[in-house]
Amino acid sequence: MEILVVGAGASGLMAAVAAARAGAKVTVLEKERTPGRKLCVTGNGKCNMTNSYMGLEMLKTHCPDYVRGVLEQFSQTDAIGFFSQLGIYTKNRDGWIYPNSGQASQVLAVLLAEASHCGVRLHCQTPVTHIWKEDGRFYAQTPGWAYAGDACVLACGSKAAPQTGADGSGYGLAQSLGHRILPVAPVLTGLHVREKGFRRLAGIRCDGRLSAWSDGEILASAQGELQFTSYGISGIPAFQVSHEAITAFQAEKEVLLSADLSPDYPQKALEPYLRSRIERCPYKRAEDFLAGLFHEKLCRELLLCAGIAGRTPVTDLSQEELGRLAGCIKGFSGHMCGFQDFGHAQACMGGVDLESLIPYTMESAVVPGLYFAGELTDVDGACGGYNLQWAWSSGYVAGTSAAGRSPDKGSAAYTGTKEAGAGAGEKGEEESHGHALSD
Numbered sequence: 001m002e003i004l005v006v007g008a009g010a011s012g013l014m015a016a017v018a019a020a021r022a023g024a025k026v027t028v029l030e031k032e033r034t035p036g037r038k039l040c041v042t043g044n045g046k047c048n049m050t051n052s053y054m055g056l057e058m059l060k061t062h063c064p065d066y067v068r069g070v071l072e073q074f075s076q077t078d079a080i081g082f083f084s085q086l087g088i089y090t091k092n093r094d095g096w097i098y099p100n101s102g103q104a105s106q107v108l109a110v111l112l113a114e115a116s117h118c119g120v121r122l123h124c125q126t127p128v129t130h131i132w133k134e135d136g137r138f139y140a141q142t143p144g145w146a147y148a149g150d151a152c153v154l155a156c157g158s159k160a161a162p163q164t165g166a167d168g169s170g171y172g173l174a175q176s177l178g179h180r181i182l183p184v185a186p187v188l189t190g191l192h193v194r195e196k197g198f199r200r201l202a203g204i205r206c207d208g209r210l211s212a213w214s215d216g217e218i219l220a221s222a223q224g225e226l227q228f229t230s231y232g233i234s235g236i237p238a239f240q241v242s243h244e245a246i247t248a249f250q251a252e253k254e255v256l257l258s259a260d261l262s263p264d265y266p267q268k269a270l271e272p273y274l275r276s277r278i279e280r281c282p283y284k285r286a287e288d289f290l291a292g293l294f295h296e297k298l299c300r301e302l303l304l305c306a307g308i309a310g311r312t313p314v315t316d317l318s319q320e321e322l323g324r325l326a327g328c329i330k331g332f333s334g335h336m337c338g339f340q341d342f343g344h345a346q347a348c349m350g351g352v353d354l355e356s357l358i359p360y361t362m363e364s365a366v367v368p369g370l371y372f373a374g375e376l377t378d379v380d381g382a383c384g385g386y387n388l389q390w391a392w393s394s395g396y397v398a399g400t401s402a403a404g405r406s407p408d409k410g411s412a413a414y415t416g417t418k419e420a421g422a423g424a425g426e427k428g429e430e431e432s433h434g435h436a437l438s439d
């Protein structure tokens with residue numbers, strides 16, 4: 001069985017290793033000069049590889065059953081076991097799993113070493129521009145020549161973070177082979193807020209809970225370090241609500257972003273607490289009495305929000321005014337007016353519709369022998385290692401399924417091709433492709 005894998009990212013390398021371990025001859029075609037560029041920047045270079053909690057709600061898709069069927073075949077425990085066999089000792093930070101070394105590059109290194117050990121051939125600087133199937137075989141056109149194989153795994157990633165080489169060309173390849181692409185948009189990215197109050201806080205970070213509201217209902221909510229920016233809000237809570245917020249915003253709904261700056265204190269407890277601060281230091285001005293609770297810029301914004309900026313002395317504040325202030329602390333809100341683009345996003349929502357795949361093999365129901373893996377498909381995970389887990393799970397399933405199928409009948413009558421897994425052939429390997437893992 002000869003298998004072509006397009007893309008040497010997390011999912012493509014996993015698919016290549018899985019297929020090669022199952023006995024296939026595997027050739028990976030990668031358009032960049034080096035493989036795994038995005039993998040190397042994950043988790044700020046520390047690589048949040050997976051998560052000990054794998055609730056399905058952490059992975060957004062139109063086909064949750066499909067995702068479940070794939071995760072069951074290669075779970076987070078399998079991923080940890082797989083990498084630990086390759087030498088990656090993991091550490092657990094509140095469920096978020098990292099390599100103990102704190103180096104994403106080592107996760108890439110062990111994958112590449114294992115691929116090499118299994119005989120996988122990797123050709124870098126080899127962009128695939130066109131794929132077709134003829135007489136039961138797949139052909140992948142590159143600037144040099146067309147590679148041929150019995151099966152093909154598309155693992156081209158998404159459009160997120162183009163600085164790592166992501167160009168979304170996989171969507172075009174999938175589409176040209178008859179697959180529906182569900183609308184693609186950036187996710188795990190910063191959210192724009194119309195109100196100046198948010199933007200005046202640019203540069204400030206504080207702990208809180210961010211909720212995205214629409215039509216009077218909470219769409220999503222997440223707690224952690226909020227980062228106020230020149231355009232609105234970022235940080236992990238913003239990323240965690242971004243899928244729902246962006247989806248609603250794109251559907252032209254009004255989306256309200258509300259930051260609870262005191263999530264562990266209910267409003268009922270907050271009001272008497274604020275009163276007690278006044279009683280302890282009655283000599284303070286309104287401007288000063290929140291000092292010590294929040295950053296001074298945030299204190300000023302909260303007083304503005306409650307309409308009590310400039311009021312002095314603080315003892316003058318009425319119960320109603322204190323209630324308003326507590327309300328602003330519990331719900332410092334602004335209207336979403338946009339979101340950061342692909343260049344600032346960690347992932348993409350949408351992609352190849354899982355409904356057009358055979359359960360639960362990652363094989364196309366439209367073109368037998370064609371498989372998909374990773375972010376190219378309609379799955380986007382929350383922060384916490386979910387996107388990489390999808391890359392590992394879908395890559396593993398695609399690779400093993402592809403290796404396990406019988407080659408289609410038919411003759412490879414195409415000329416000017418290069419067989420998957422074949423030797424260097426007519427061009428010098430190092431000179432033409434940069435990386436040849438094994439001969």
Ligand SMILES: Cc1cc2nc3c(=O)[nH]c(=O)nc-3n(C[C@H](O)[C@H](O)[C@H](O)COP(=O)(O)OP(=O)(O)OC[C@H]3O[C@@H](n4cnc5c(N)ncnc54)[C@H](O)[C@@H]3O)c2cc1C
Binds near residue numbers: 043156166170346373
């Ligand atoms: C800054 C940042 C931080 C992140 N941190 C985390 C994290 O900590 N944890 C987590 O779970 N997820 C994280 N992610 C998301 C995660 O990196 C991706 O979901 C994951 O890498 C996707 O893997 P993939 O194999 O599908 O795609 P990629 O890793 O993008 O690999 C696709 C490969 O295909 C190649 N390619 C594309 N088109 C072609 C073509 N036509 N021909 C040949 N080759 C092609 C690309 O060059 C690329 O090498 C982060 C993302 C970013 C941007």
